[in-house]
Every structure is written in structure tokens, then in C-alpha cells.
Amino acid sequence: MVKSRADHKRQKAMAGTGKRQKRSRPRRRARTTKRGPGLIERALRRILRFFFGIFWWLGLRVGIALAIVIGATTLYFYATLPPMEELLDGRDRGSVTLRDRSNQIFAWRGEQYQTTRTETASPHLVNAVVATEDKRFFHHFGLDPKGIARAMTANFKAGRVVQGGSTITQQVAKILFFGNTRSLERHIKQIPIVLAMELKYTKNDILSIYLNRAYLGAGAQGFEAASQRYFGKSAREVDPAEAAMLAGLLKAPSRYAPTRNIDAAQGRANVIIDLMQEQGHLTRIEAELARAQPASLSPAAEARAGGYFADWIMSAGPSYLTQGTTEDVVIETTFDPRIQQAAEAAIAKIFAEKVSEGSKAQAAVVIMSPDGAVRAMVGGRKTSGPVAGQFNRATMALRQPGSAFKPLVYAAGLESGMLPTDTFFDAPITLEVPGSKSWSPQNYDRKFRGEITLTQALQHSINTVAVKVSERVGREHVRAIAQDFGISSPIAKGPSLALGVSEMTLLELTGAYAGILNGGRRSKPYGLTSIKLKGDNTTLMGADREANFRVLNETADGFLIYMLNQVIENGSGARAKLADRQAAGKTGTTQAARDAWFIGFTADYVAGVWMGYDDNTPLKGVTGSGLPAEIWNEVMTRVHQGLPPRPLPMLIPAAPQVVERAVQPGTDDPVANSVMESVLNSIFGSGN
Structure with a gap:
């Protein structure tokens, strides 16, 4: 092989250094052993891949199926959903909107x-x-x-x-x-x-x-x-x-x-x-x-006034237009929010000032015009204990009125020809009651006053004279007068009916007093004047009122108003006397003082007040002449603010006549005979 000139020069240069070139040896690498996955690991991996594949396969198909189901049901609901307006x-059901006497809304019922x-x-x-x-x-x-x-x-x-x-x-x-x-x-x-x-x-x-x-x-x-x-x-x-x-x-x-x-x-x-x-x-x-x-x-x-009044209207009206209405209706009423607030404030004031804190005693008030138009109603007050719901004590509670019923007894007597100046003997009397023991009524103070006039007997709430008047004119006559004046609750048949033992509501009895103020004509309480559909002025129903027929003649009625006026002026109702106007009324307290009443009127308004406990617990130190008369005074003082005083339509009797002593035995006059019978009863202490 022929070497090139360059190779000769390279060899010569190397030889001239005198050193031997060392060969570099490759560095020995660390010896490593590459091991593959073990048998168990490979098995686990295969199992996981298998299940993952199954889950993926199932999940994909389940997801697709769910998407199809959701899509189908969505389309179904889309097709079946009604127009938005529906x-x-x-x-x-519908709603009821209640308007007061000034056509202002004061309450709502139903779903507005x-x-x-x-x-x-x-x-x-x-x-x-x-x-x-x-x-x-x-x-x-x-x-x-x-x-x-x-x-x-x-x-x-x-x-x-x-x-x-x-x-x-x-x-x-x-x-x-x-x-x-x-x-x-x-x-x-x-x-x-x-x-x-x-x-x-x-x-x-x-x-x-x-x-x-x-x-x-x-x-x-x-x-x-x-x-x-x-x-x-x-x-x-x-x-x-x-x-x-x-x-x-x-x-x-x-x-x-x-x-x-x-x-x-x-x-x-x-x-x-x-x-x-x-x-x-x-x-x-x-x-x-x-x-x-x-x-x-x-x-x-x-x-928030008029809740009890609104509930009364809802229960009194036809159910298909009130509680069960499917339409939106408007009910126009006789309600007066000013009078309602006066009644609520009066009760709150008297209870705050004169009733023990925490007392559960209840009170109810009804105020109406002489024609029976109810202007306000308090069916109870809140106490510190559990509230008894919407129980309306003015319209639902049947309670004995006691002496507050006596004006209806005297109304029967005056209608029969008696006069406020006629005299009776306040003396012990015993009546034989068939099927029962003999009965001897007592006066509240356990005293007897001798010869007194009918006016004085009512003034001082004398029980014996009220019973004698009832027995003389006949219990049926008393019962008829009470029913004609609007007492629809059952009235007792025995002689004790004269003392107010028959249960009735405050609304009923206050309505009867309204009839007395209304010239002796029946004044059935009412609160609804018309029912209309909302947005329609057509009257569906007007006030369902009965004709105000005459119960007492004008003379008898005028005398009775005078006698009730004397109860406030000179008798048991003195605490109810108003400072600026005439008023007439009567107290009432039942046995054991379970109920205390005062009902009366001015020339403009009639108001009834009741106090008691829902469980018939006796009142302590409370009679009709006490707190109820004071509540009545407070209510009527507030109600009449700004109203000019007007005289009562009463008839003042002439000078007293001693009727019982003027009658001679043996007369054919039935009234005179009954008077003589009363004289004999008062002397011998026996009844008819």
C-alpha cells in the first residue's frame, strides 16, 4: 500500500516526540438487568383494562340512553306544556276583598x-x-x-x-x-x-x-x-x-x-x-x-282592624260567595274603622289600668247604629296565655245576660199598659215551679225596699219586681217580645227567665237594644250591604234584611228609653254616664259573677260590652256596673268625639201613681185584677 506524503509527515512528527501514544479504553458501563412486569401485575392490568372497557362500553351506552330518554321526555313536556298565560x-279558589262603609279596603280573605x-x-x-x-x-x-x-x-x-x-x-x-x-x-x-x-x-x-x-x-x-x-x-x-x-x-x-x-x-x-x-x-x-x-x-x-268583623261577614254570607267562592268577589259592609279602633283602644286602656297583669279575663264589644248596621266588633282580646284562635265571643259565645235582659221584661209590661210610675212591692216572693222545688228570687244586695216604681226597680235592678212583672204579663208575652226584638236563641220557660238565665250572644242582645232605640221596631244586626265580582259593578246580592216591623208602640218604647236613661242617671249604671250627652243602658251580672254586661245607647249608637272567662271562672270583684260600664263609657266617649250631642227619643212620664193601692177587689179589669194579685202576693209572700 503506498502511503501518502501526509501520512509520512504524521508518523515522523509522532516519532519526534519520543513518547508513545496511549490508546483510550472505553469506560466500562454499570451492568443493569431490565426486568419485565410480573405475572400478578400483568394479570391485574388485564383485569382493569377489561372492566374499564366494560364500564366505558356500558357508560357510553347508558349515557346515550339517558340522553335519548331526557331528550324524549323534554320533547314530550315541551309539547304538553300549556301557554304561559294559563x-x-x-x-x-277565589278571594274576598272586604270594604268598609267608606268603600275602603279593610280586610282580605281567601287567596288574593x-x-x-x-x-x-x-x-x-x-x-x-x-x-x-x-x-x-x-x-x-x-x-x-x-x-x-x-x-x-x-x-x-x-x-x-x-x-x-x-x-x-x-x-x-x-x-x-x-x-x-x-x-x-x-x-x-x-x-x-x-x-x-x-x-x-x-x-x-x-x-x-x-x-x-x-x-x-x-x-x-x-x-x-x-x-x-x-x-x-x-x-x-x-x-x-x-x-x-x-x-x-x-x-x-x-x-x-x-x-x-x-x-x-x-x-x-x-x-x-x-x-x-x-x-x-x-x-x-x-x-x-x-x-x-x-x-x-x-x-x-x-x-289590621276588623278581623272579627270580617270573620263574621264571611260566616254570615252565602258560602258559595264567601268561604267557598271560586271567583274574586268584593263585599261592601257597614264596618267603620274609626269606631273599631275606638273600641279596641278602650278595652286596652281599661285592662291596662284596672285589670291585673296576666289576667285571662276576656271582653267583647259590639257597636251598631239604631237600624242594626254593625259598625265595629271586638270578639276577644289577646292574653299572655295561649290565644284561643278566632273564637268570636261577640257572635259565638252563648252566655247568660242576667239583669241586662230585664228591659225586655219591662218592655212586655209597658206594652201591656203599665207605666214607669206604677208601683210594686219589693218584698219576698215564692213561686211554685211544677216538677221542681219552690223558687224564691233574691235581690243582689239581699235587701227589700218595699213599695217602689217600675223605674226605680229597673234603676236598681230589683229581681223581685222583674219577676212579678213577668208573671203578671205572662212569660209567653215576655218571650214573644224578646223574639220579636231579635233574640233567636232558646228562651227559658220557667219564671227565672225574667232574670236573664237564658243563654244568648252579645250580638243578639245588643241588636234588641238597637230595636228599643229604633222607635220600638226590630233592628236585626247586619254587616253586609252588597256582594259584587271584582271588576264588575253588578250587584250579585244586597243586604238580606228583614222588614223592621214594630214590636212596641211608640208610647211604651219612649217610656222604656226613659227608664233606661234613669239607670245611668240615678241607678246601677252611673259609671257609664257620658259627660256631654244623654245615654241609656242596663247592667247585667249573672250568678257567681261568671258574666258581666253593660248594654246601652245614645241617640246615635248602640254598644254592648261583655266580660268573663272562657271557662266560666267567676270574675273577682267585677259586676256589670263596674268594669263593663267603664269600658262602655270609654268606648262611647271615643266613638262620639266630634259628634254634636242629640237628645234621646224618650218619653218622660207624668207624676207617679200608686196603682196597686188604687185598685179595688172584684173589678172586671184584668190588669187591675193582676195588680191586686200582686198586692196580695206581697202581703202574704206567696206566688201564683
Whole structure:
């Protein structure tokens, strides 16, 4: 092989160094052993791949199947969902709106409802509802995964349910199809309905359904009814503070109802205002103004007057137009809120000043015009113990009136020809009662006054004379007079009927006194004047009043009013005397003081007062001439404020005549014979 010149030079240069070039040896690598997976590991991997494949295969197909099912059911609900307008009013029955004598609303019954729409409602109301219930409402498809995750996190941290993840659409689906059920099954079934609603309706439509179907307390369904109920204005007109209070009711309508606890309602509203500010619905200044000027109730809602009166009207009217109505009706009544407030304030004042704190004694008041038009009614008062519901002691409680019944006995006597100046002997009397023991009525003070006039006997509530008058004219006559004056409860048949042992209601007996003031004509109590459909001026039913037929002749009636006036002027009713006008009335106290009454009238109004315990516990130190007369005075003083005094239509009798001594034995005059019989009874102490 021929070497090149370059190779010769390279060899020569190497030789010239005098050193031997060492070869570099390759570095020995560390010896490693590569091992494959073991038998067990390979087996486990194969098993996992197998099951993963099965799960993937099944999951894919189950997912596809679920998607098909959800899609099919969604399309089904989409096809079957009715037009939005048909879903706005979901009530089972109608509502009743009650108006007073001035045509102002004072009470509501049933489920109140009035339509509102998202587009026409106040923007503040829409923002308050969305901020409170579903701030992403306008941005999700009916289900809000972020909201659900947020709620689950909050609930997990709290260890209890503190936050819900339901959207407004889900809540509408619950209202429409699921009621109050709460379960995982309901949430699953809800999904296709929610999706169908989102496909079929616009967001404004869904929110409109919610605004109309949500229950907001006090019988108000929907925000329009609630706005009218609490604020006396349309939902189109509410300001931020009012909108926040209404939206706050969604959480707990009963707890936050402003008619129940205005402070709690305002506190909840402040929470909503904070949310509205955080979400940009209110500026800082608007929010501060809303907090500084919180929403307040309308005068009608704040008064909350006339509950017992409204309940009486609802029970007295035809059920198909009141309690069972399927329409929205308006009932016009005789109710006067000013008089109602006067009655409530009077009871509160007397009990606060003169009744022991914590007493469970009850009181009831009825006030009416002479023709029987009921103007106010207090069926009871709240006590420190459990409230006995809506039991109306003015219309439902059957109690003995005691001496408050005696004017009807004297009415029968005057109608038979007696005079206020006729004299009777207040002396012991014993009557034989068939089938029972003999009966000897006693006076309240256990004293006898001898010869007194009928006027004096009524003045001082003398029992013996009342019984003698009843026996003379006949018990049937007394019973007939009482029934003609409107006492429909059963009246006792024995001689004790003269002392008011027959049970009756305060409303009945007050109506009888109204008849006395009404010229001796029957004045049946009434409160309903007309019933109309809401939005229609056609009267469906007017006042179902009976003809005010005459019960007493004018002379007898005038004398009776005079005698009742003397009860207040010079007798047992002195505490009821009014400072600026004439009044007439009668006290009543039953045996063992289980009931105490005072019923009386001026030329303008008639008022009846009852006091007692629901369980018939005797009153301590209370008679009709005491606290009931004072309540009556306080009520009538307030009622007549601003009214000019008018005289009573009474007839003052001539000078007293000693009738019993003027009658000679053996006369054919039946009245004179009965007078002589009374004289003999008073002498020998025996009855008929």
C-alpha cells in the first residue's frame, strides 16, 4: 500500500516526540438487568383494562340512553306544556276583598291574586327577586352547575343545609308539578321539565309565572297581590325598599310578613338591598337611601282592624260567595274603622289600668247604629296565655245576660199598659215551679225596699219586681217580645227567665237594644250591604234584611228609653254616664259573677260590652256596673268625639201613681185584677 506524503509527515512528527501514544479504553458501563412486569401485575392490568372497557362500553351506552330518554321526555313536556298565560293563576279558589262603609279596603280573605308581568313590574322588583333567588337566571339553561356546586360547598362547610342551588326555573317547575315534595327523585324528574320550559318559554315568561305563583303571606299569592296587600299600591310602582321587602318574603312568608313583624321584614329587606348593591342593581347611594327609608305598611294593612268583623261577614254570607267562592268577589259592609279602633283602644286602656297583669279575663264589644248596621266588633282580646284562635265571643259565645235582659221584661209590661210610675212591692216572693222545688228570687244586695216604681226597680235592678212583672204579663208575652226584638236563641220557660238565665250572644242582645232605640221596631244586626265580582259593578246580592216591623208602640218604647236613661242617671249604671250627652243602658251580672254586661245607647249608637272567662271562672270583684260600664263609657266617649250631642227619643212620664193601692177587689179589669194579685202576693209572700 503506498502511503501518502501526509501520512509520512504524521508518523515522523509522532516519532519526534519520543513518547508513545496511549490508546483510550472505553469506560466500562454499570451492568443493569431490565426486568419485565410480573405475572400478578400483568394479570391485574388485564383485569382493569377489561372492566374499564366494560364500564366505558356500558357508560357510553347508558349515557346515550339517558340522553335519548331526557331528550324524549323534554320533547314530550315541551309539547304538553300549556301557554304561559294559563299558568299564571294557580289558585284552587277565589278571594274576598272586604270594604268598609267608606268603600275602603279593610280586610282580605281567601287567596288574593292580581296579574303582573316581568315586563310591566317595577325593575327594582325584578332585580330584587333575581338577586335573591338566582343571580345567573338570565345566563343559564335552567340548571346552574356553578350554583349547585357553590351550594354543596356551603352546605358541606356548615354541616347543614344553608343554601339552595335551585334556579328560578327549577322553583317554577316545583310549584307547577311537584308541590312541596323534597327528594332526590324529584330533582331528577325535574330536569326534563326544566329543559322543556327553557325551550318553550322565554326567560321573562318563566319569571312572570314565578312572580304570579309565589306565595307571599297574609293570603297573598303573587307579587301584585302582596304589593296591594302590604303597601296599597301596584307592583309596577314599588321602590327599592318595598321591592326588597317583597322579595324577602320568598324565604319565609309567615315569619317575614310585615303585618306580623315589621322589624323582621325590614331586617330581611336590608339583606336583599345588600345583594342588589353587590350585583350592581343599585348604586351605593340608592342602597343607602333604601336602608334609611325602609318600606312601611299602608294604613289599611297597618291597622289590621276588623278581623272579627270580617270573620263574621264571611260566616254570615252565602258560602258559595264567601268561604267557598271560586271567583274574586268584593263585599261592601257597614264596618267603620274609626269606631273599631275606638273600641279596641278602650278595652286596652281599661285592662291596662284596672285589670291585673296576666289576667285571662276576656271582653267583647259590639257597636251598631239604631237600624242594626254593625259598625265595629271586638270578639276577644289577646292574653299572655295561649290565644284561643278566632273564637268570636261577640257572635259565638252563648252566655247568660242576667239583669241586662230585664228591659225586655219591662218592655212586655209597658206594652201591656203599665207605666214607669206604677208601683210594686219589693218584698219576698215564692213561686211554685211544677216538677221542681219552690223558687224564691233574691235581690243582689239581699235587701227589700218595699213599695217602689217600675223605674226605680229597673234603676236598681230589683229581681223581685222583674219577676212579678213577668208573671203578671205572662212569660209567653215576655218571650214573644224578646223574639220579636231579635233574640233567636232558646228562651227559658220557667219564671227565672225574667232574670236573664237564658243563654244568648252579645250580638243578639245588643241588636234588641238597637230595636228599643229604633222607635220600638226590630233592628236585626247586619254587616253586609252588597256582594259584587271584582271588576264588575253588578250587584250579585244586597243586604238580606228583614222588614223592621214594630214590636212596641211608640208610647211604651219612649217610656222604656226613659227608664233606661234613669239607670245611668240615678241607678246601677252611673259609671257609664257620658259627660256631654244623654245615654241609656242596663247592667247585667249573672250568678257567681261568671258574666258581666253593660248594654246601652245614645241617640246615635248602640254598644254592648261583655266580660268573663272562657271557662266560666267567676270574675273577682267585677259586676256589670263596674268594669263593663267603664269600658262602655270609654268606648262611647271615643266613638262620639266630634259628634254634636242629640237628645234621646224618650218619653218622660207624668207624676207617679200608686196603682196597686188604687185598685179595688172584684173589678172586671184584668190588669187591675193582676195588680191586686200582686198586692196580695206581697202581703202574704206567696206566688201564683
